Amino acid sequence: MPDITLYFLQASRSIRTAWQLEELGLDYKLEFSERESNKAPQHFKDSAGDALGKFPLLKDGDLLVGESGAIAEYLCEQYDTSSKLLPKDAATRVQCLRWVHAAEATYALHGLAILYTRWFGADNKAAADKIEEGMSVNVCKDMDFLENELGKSQGKFLVGDDVTVADCMMLFSAQFILARQLGTKGKKWEKVDKWIADCEETESYKRAVEKTGHKL
Ligand SMILES: N[C@@H](CCC(=O)N[C@@H](CS)C(=O)NCC(=O)O)C(=O)O
Known part of the structure; x- marks a missing residue:
C-alpha cells in the first residue's frame, strides 16, 4: 500500500x-x-x-x-x-480532462470572482452589484453548459453511469456556486441538482x- x-x-x-x-x-x-x-x-x-x-x-x-x-x-x-476514473479511449479521456480543468479554470474562477467582489467591494455596494451583474453572465453560461452536458450523458454522472475524475473535480465547484448563489440570479438547473444529489449519495x-x- x-x-x-x-x-x-x-x-x-x-x-x-x-x-x-x-x-x-x-x-x-x-x-x-x-x-x-x-x-x-x-x-x-x-x-x-x-x-x-x-x-x-x-x-x-x-x-x-x-x-x-x-x-x-x-x-x-x-x-x-x-x-x-480516467478512461483510456481518447475521446472520453479528453472529455474527463476538460472537466478536471474547467472545475478550476472556468467554474471556480467565475464563482470566486463574484465572491471576492462581494468581500472586497462591500464598501461600495452599488459598484460591487454592477460587477456581480456583469460577471453573473459567465456563471449562468457555465451552469447552462453543465446542465446541457448532463442531458447528453449516457448515465447519471458527467461522463456516463460511473463516477469519473470529472465528477470528483466538478462537484465542489457546482456545490460552491449554488450554495452561495454566486451569479446564479435565482435560476435553477434541475439536472445539475439531481447530479449533485447522485454524487452525494455515492458510498x-x-x-x-x-x-x-x-x-x-
Ligand atoms: N487552484 C488550487 C486552489 C487551492 C486553494 O485556493 N485552496 C484554498 C481552499 S479552497 C486554501 O487553501 N485556502 C487557504 C488560505 O488561503 O489560507 C487548487 O485547486 O488546489
Whole structure:
C-alpha cells in the first residue's frame, strides 16, 4: 500500500481529493485543519511544507503534490489501474480532462470572482452589484453548459453511469456556486441538482465526508 497523506482544510476543495482516494480504494492518513478567520492556520501550512500554503496537498512517500487538478491527474496516473476514473479511449479521456480543468479554470474562477467582489467591494455596494451583474453572465453560461452536458450523458454522472475524475473535480465547484448563489440570479438547473444529489449519495463520497468531517 502506498504511503499517502492528505492535508485537508475544512470547507475546501480538499473534498475532491478525499472523494477520489475513496473511489480508488486507497488508504491514506488524514491531516485535518479547521479554518481560522477563514484561512488555513500558519502551523498547518508549515506542517504541510508547500510554499504556497493552499489546500488540498497530497504527500505520496516523499513526493508532495499541490493543485487539486494536478493531484487528480497524478492519482489517476499512479493508481487508477483499471482506468475507471480516467478512461483510456481518447475521446472520453479528453472529455474527463476538460472537466478536471474547467472545475478550476472556468467554474471556480467565475464563482470566486463574484465572491471576492462581494468581500472586497462591500464598501461600495452599488459598484460591487454592477460587477456581480456583469460577471453573473459567465456563471449562468457555465451552469447552462453543465446542465446541457448532463442531458447528453449516457448515465447519471458527467461522463456516463460511473463516477469519473470529472465528477470528483466538478462537484465542489457546482456545490460552491449554488450554495452561495454566486451569479446564479435565482435560476435553477434541475439536472445539475439531481447530479449533485447522485454524487452525494455515492458510498465513496459519503465515506469521504464521514472520514474528513467536510462541510460546505
Ligand atoms: N487552484 C488550487 C486552489 C487551492 C486553494 O485556493 N485552496 C484554498 C481552499 S479552497 C486554501 O487553501 N485556502 C487557504 C488560505 O488561503 O489560507 C487548487 O485547486 O488546489
